[in-house]
Amino acid sequence: MTTLGDLPVRDELRGRSPYGAPQLDVPVRLNTNENSHPLPxxxxxxxxxxxxxxxxxxxxxxxxxxxxxxxxxxxxxxxxxxxxxxxxxxxxxxxxxxxxxxxxxxxxxxxxxxxxxxxxxxxxxxxxxxxxxxxxxxxxxxxxxxxxxxxxxxxxxxxxxxxxxxxxxxxxxxxxxxxxxxxxxxxxxxxxxxxxxxxxxxxxxxxxxxxxxxxxxxxxxxxxxxxxxxxxxxxxxxxxxxxxxxxxxxxxxxxxxxxxxxxxxxxxxDALLAGVDSIKAERDRIVVALRERGHMVADSDANFVLFHVAPGRHAVGRAAPAADDAGHVVSPADAAALTASATDAGDQAAVWRALLDRGVLVRDVGLPGWLRVTAGTAAETDAFLTAIEELP
Incomplete structure (x- = not known):
């Protein structure tokens, strides 16, 4: 059977994988920053x-x-x-x-x-x-x-x-x-x-x-x-x-x-954009809830939230940072330290799988120790936060 490697594709394309996030049939899909609200x-x-x-x-x-x-x-x-x-x-x-x-x-x-x-x-x-x-x-x-x-x-x-x-x-x-x-x-x-x-x-x-x-x-x-x-x-x-x-x-x-x-x-x-404010409210609710649980979280101007998977592991001895007007988040050096110490929560791949097992699909963006979750409906936010609470 012919494989991709048998074809004369460009050298710089060899070994590459197509772009794409998992498209899985799960109850709560919060991995591709889609708008969860159906069209009116x-x-x-x-x-x-x-x-x-x-x-x-x-x-x-x-x-x-x-x-x-x-x-x-x-x-x-x-x-x-x-x-x-x-x-x-x-x-x-x-x-x-x-x-x-x-x-x-x-x-x-x-x-x-x-x-x-x-x-x-x-x-x-x-x-x-x-x-x-x-x-x-x-x-x-x-x-x-x-x-x-x-x-x-x-x-x-x-x-x-x-x-x-x-x-x-x-x-x-x-x-x-x-x-x-x-x-x-x-x-x-x-x-x-x-x-x-x-x-x-x-x-x-x-x-x-x-x-x-x-x-x-x-x-x-x-x-x-x-x-x-x-x-x-x-x-x-x-x-x-x-x-x-x-x-x-x-x-x-x-x-x-x-x-x-x-x-x-x-x-x-006007009808389509009417849901933007509710999405922003769910985004902010996710930020607050994760920080209260002890996660490092990036302030967001989008319809998603980037968060560190290990709660309560603040390597530099400080709480989750308040962002300045640029929306600063924890440094990569701190993130590496946090990831290294996250023995209870596991790495982001393990947490991603644990959330999926609970019917919630989020995105592993390849940053060690971090995951991204889309802000969806109130019910989807509830499901995500409930799943997070069930993790070690």
Missing amino acids: DEVVEAIATAVRAELAGLNRYPDRDAVALRADLAAYLGHGLSVANVWAANGSNEVQQQLLQAFAGPGRTALGFVPAYSMHPLLALGVGTTWLPGVRGDDFDLTPGHAAAQVRERRPDVVFVCSPNNPTGTALRPDTLTAILDAAPGMVVVDEAYAEFARPGTSSALALLPGRPRLVVTRTMSKAFGFAGGRLGYLAADPAVVDAVQLVRLPYHLSALTQAAARAALAHR
Whole structure:
């Protein structure tokens, strides 16, 4: 039987595994940062009506440039943006892939500050771009001086930053982004997939777009809009960036059905976004409850929480830290010490399995001693916290 190793795949792809989180049939799925709230009936009916109207014309190609959808997205974002500033594709991953195809590729480099979204280096690999892992500070923080120094030293063609960051949940400091923009010789892509969940006062990179043609902000409808199955991501940038991306996009990449469904969802955004506040409340409830149990927990501006699996193991003799305005969390050095001493709770893989045995699926993001849990419904939060309480 032929195996992947028998085929002439690119050398840099050998030994790799496809990206993906477990898709298991369990009562409580809190591992992929999906919106646990189903679409309201009125939105379901609106989307069904919009899609039905397209069916008779499926013998024709869709609007190649998705102009009406882009206009709707620009209206949603505000900030003086127009259709010329916005581009849409099948999820923000495809948007970011197109950006790499346009501005990176063989012989070029992309940099990201880890831990961060694990798809960014895989997207770079897919288009033959050399990935440069940047380093965060002792508190997983990214200060202006530290970030800018790494960018100046390594001079990447593309810089990726997440705000809020995945998996820590922390938002990027505005002065850090400005420092990165000033230091970067190429494009700076700010991944704002979780922007709608940010705490009050958290700024968006959208405000920095005027006069910065090398800044790109990517968003998604998967999270706050509960449209993960619809696959719709988009970017906001200078019109020249949109022109560049269109050089590499596949023809008719966004189906007529996707465009219609997304426009119907955007037309009912008030109903869809009404659940964001309840998700934020569940997120904050998880943070408080885990800290009361003695876990080290990162403050979060997203719809998930990163927590250390071992409660009450504070190697430096301090309680779970209160975050400053940057949302600092425990340092990697402290995390390593905590992990080493977590003999009762076990490592994150053992805790992940123990939670799964109790019907709760969370995410092992590969940080020793840490797990990430999505904030879902009140009932799902109850189930997660109950399962946590049952652990040693």
